[in-house]
């Protein structure tokens with residue numbers, strides 16, 4: 199038997215940007231049956247009254263490193279290269295283990311669910327362990343196993359890293375909520391040969407790719423002086439841009455010449471505006487992406503470089519930064535920003551027909567935002583509220599494939615207090631070693 203939810207408003211995030219006031223969402227098992235104004239509801243279904251709330255699709259965070267919640271706040275106020283090479287990589291070498299990623303991921307997923315994030319594209323080590331945590335906690339994800347030319351916590355060389363991808367693929371290839379993927383770190387930590395091998399494996403296994411691209415200006419200038427090409431051209435030459443789906447995280451320093459290379463249906467730039475501001479990496483040229491028809495989605499990056507994983511905060515920030523840099527209040531309207539965290543993200547991971555909007559036949563992945571707060575009263579313009587007023591803390595309930603993961607702000611799929619306890623215990627050990 200299905201269920202009908204009655205809400206104060208419902209944002210479909212469909213192509214027409216339909217929004218309904220005094221709305222219903224009808225769900226049967228894992229699927230959406232229908233949405234619309236309350237008077238048109240199916241009468242046979244029992245009613246769940248959430249008329250204090252606004253229903254929207256679950257959000258996508260298309261670039262993060264889930265277990266890095268355990269490194270949040272440890273290394274601050276340093277340039278990206280120093281931050282990464284002198285601190286984060288050595289810390290990871292010492293601490294990252296299956297136990298570390300399990301604890302860090304469970305912590306990250308509690309945070310994700312609380313923020314209304316139902317789909318995460320991750321990139322890390324021991325990715326199968328991370329995928330198992332995603333499976334246990336009922337969310338969805340594209341899980342990218344890391345590949346690079348350095349020694350990683352779960353591989354000594356590229357061959358072993360690629361073998362990890364094969365194992366991940368074998369375990370999760372038929373999973374309903376998890377897509378196994380390959381995650382070459384970046385063009386500066388992977389040779390052309392390694393990127394080519396990643397492209398070949400992506401094609402062989404028919405899996406998506408997620409990679410960091412042109413995050414800092416230094417990456418662009420070093421690549422230009424060494425190879426006389428931009429980082430995007432380097433990826434193109436390696437064959438990586440021809441893979442099934444490719445998420446190009448950051449994409450801050452792409453040039454005009456790069457635009458035709460990335461304006462392709464299988465490619466998406468994943469913008470991380472708060473992380474880029476925090477690490478002084480720069481401002482991604484979102485106006486150029488819009489002008490050139492490049493699909494853009496949003497990510498937070500890991501908790502060590504943001505330091506929160508609230509996609510509402512990214513939507514807020516990217517809108518304001520765009521207004522400031524372009525002096526233009528019309529180029530990046532609210533519905534377009536919300537699309538980037540919902541329907542466009544679903545398209546980016548090849549699930550546009552299944553996820554990303556509240557439409558009949560799609561999977562029942564949705565969140566309920568509690569409107570009983572001074573900062574959300576009265577509900578004048580749902581999109582304006584979503585971009586400029588709502589924060590992750592306003593998310594009250596979360597559903598994935600019709601299953602309730604959080605109700606009235608209580609996480610139902612894990613013992614949150616135990617997860618926090620385990621994270622605190624592990625942090626004490628890490629702290630002693632610093």
Ligand SMILES: [Zn+2]
Nearest residue numbers: 410447499500
């Ligand atoms: Zn990253």
